[in-house]
Amino acid sequence: MSYRIDPALPVDAELRRIAGEELATMRSQLKEMPEGRQRALHMTRKSIKRLRGLLRLIRKGDEDFYHAQNARLRDLARALSRQRDADAAVETLDRLLEREKDDDKREVLGTAHRALDQRRVQIIEEEAGRSDLIPSALEEIDTVEHAFAALALPADADEGAKLLASGARTMITKARKAFKHARKRGDEHDFHEMRKSVKYHWMHLGLLGPMWPGSRLSRRKRAERLGDVLGELNDIANLSHLLKADELSLDPKAAKLLQKRIGQREKQLRRQALAHAEELFDKEGKKLRRKIERVMQREKQDH
Template sequence: MAYRLHLSAPLDAEIRRIAREQVEKAIATLTRDDGDRHEAIHDARKRFKKLRGLLVLAEAGDPARVRAEIHRYRDAGRALSGARDRTALIEALDGLKARFAEEVETPSFEVVRTALELKRDAALEAIGDPEALVGETVERLRGGLTALGGLVLKGGAKRQRAILSGALAKNHRRARRDLAKALRTGAAEDFHDLRKRLKYLAMHLKLASRAWPEALAPLEASADEVAEALGRDHDYAVLRAEIAADSVSFGARADLDVVLALLDRHQSELRDRAAFLAGRLLCDRPEVFAARLEAWMRLAGTHAPDTAPPETPEALRRHAH
């Protein structure tokens, strides 16, 4: 099933359904015998982010339970992050090389890439047995499946719509605040905070997309573009810190200067584009944005109700107690 809400169904039932699908897919990916283990971990971590973006929509309805589950998937992602984060730096360097391929020909990229590969391999050795780590993560996910059964939001449709609208407004408000701070400070960590908020916004627009696909798809695409650009910006910031901490391992200073100069240039391009798109996406006041989206969802669910698949008997038993 798609990562989209059925608009005629109760919010809590839909969150349970979609969350269960994401957890089950993550377990299937991590326990598959064939395929690339690192790609499986990357896919699972993306699902953990989707789970967190979904669960924040219910946070006001059951704060303690929802926060515990958000922390579950945050911690699961961090536990699997070691080798993947190192690989992301190599991908960032490759992206930088591709960006300037028609302007600059230099062996400097290969020198830095070799150093990053050595550090990635050392990180893999330090992790130890990856299968044991994956096994622990799978058990944590199975616990999440059980916990999902208890996610029940009290009140009727009106109350659940208020919970949804409040969550949408909260993320929008924090995104506006983070945008203003990032533009004021220029700090990498502030742009990274903005990235997380825009990633949640993209997820929320996808979840709501049945409300008005033609209107919401371009907004989702813009939010995804901002998140992608600022994700690469964050990779560049981490790469710069890696080089600063151990510059000797990355070759001659002349090679580093070439790479760092191009990194600065591309980072500036990414931030300028992200700030422009984020400014458009966040121009409405949070309450206006949330009320409009919630109204579209409500009207779409009433006018042309979509049919949500019934929950399994096992799931119904879990959240009935």
């Protein structure tokens, strides 16, 4: 199974192959659970992310299809991620504890860690009792599969190149726009939008493979590095939301210290993210679409 478009083959066939393989993986994981329930949910969420990346690449081909199936996959991912989100909150606090040098303050933060761990255990128990989760997910997978089967995609090489180039360029434009807003305003929403756009840009670099002009592997590493920083920043923001919603029922001393450490780490991660984003987007040319089309066409001719 390869999450990469072969330029020697018709674009529509390759897009259906990739979508079909991801959907088959999801179905197999949820039905058979070869490595247990949690691993199956994790692998399913990974396939959902890849499918949503593919959807963004071909969005201009059918906007209605994109909006319907992207929303369906988004909601399915949320339904499957409750326990993973609880795990992530604990892991985020683990990282904060690793950075804490003061033993007394580590002890105070330890009360927050125990509260998060208790919350995680409760969520695990609740999720284990949901008998409807897997059957409902399998129904959604069938619906997405039928939608892909009915989707009209370009078989013509030139039209396929234009579609893919347009999707790739659109994602870069969104990421750059979010970066500029984050640098100017510093809103949490801007960093969140940049994280999503960079994640899908990284996927598009993988989907297009050697068809991407220039130093693709170097660019993909930079995108991955930025994505990791933005991912940790997102985890920090989610932990802050839990604290502000008083879901942990912490004593005032622990809550105040945790919020302070969250704020400090958030500032550090934002600075890192902006620096990495500037490196990633600063030299991106304005003629990317033409470059992608030209490289794709040459690859097809060579094959």
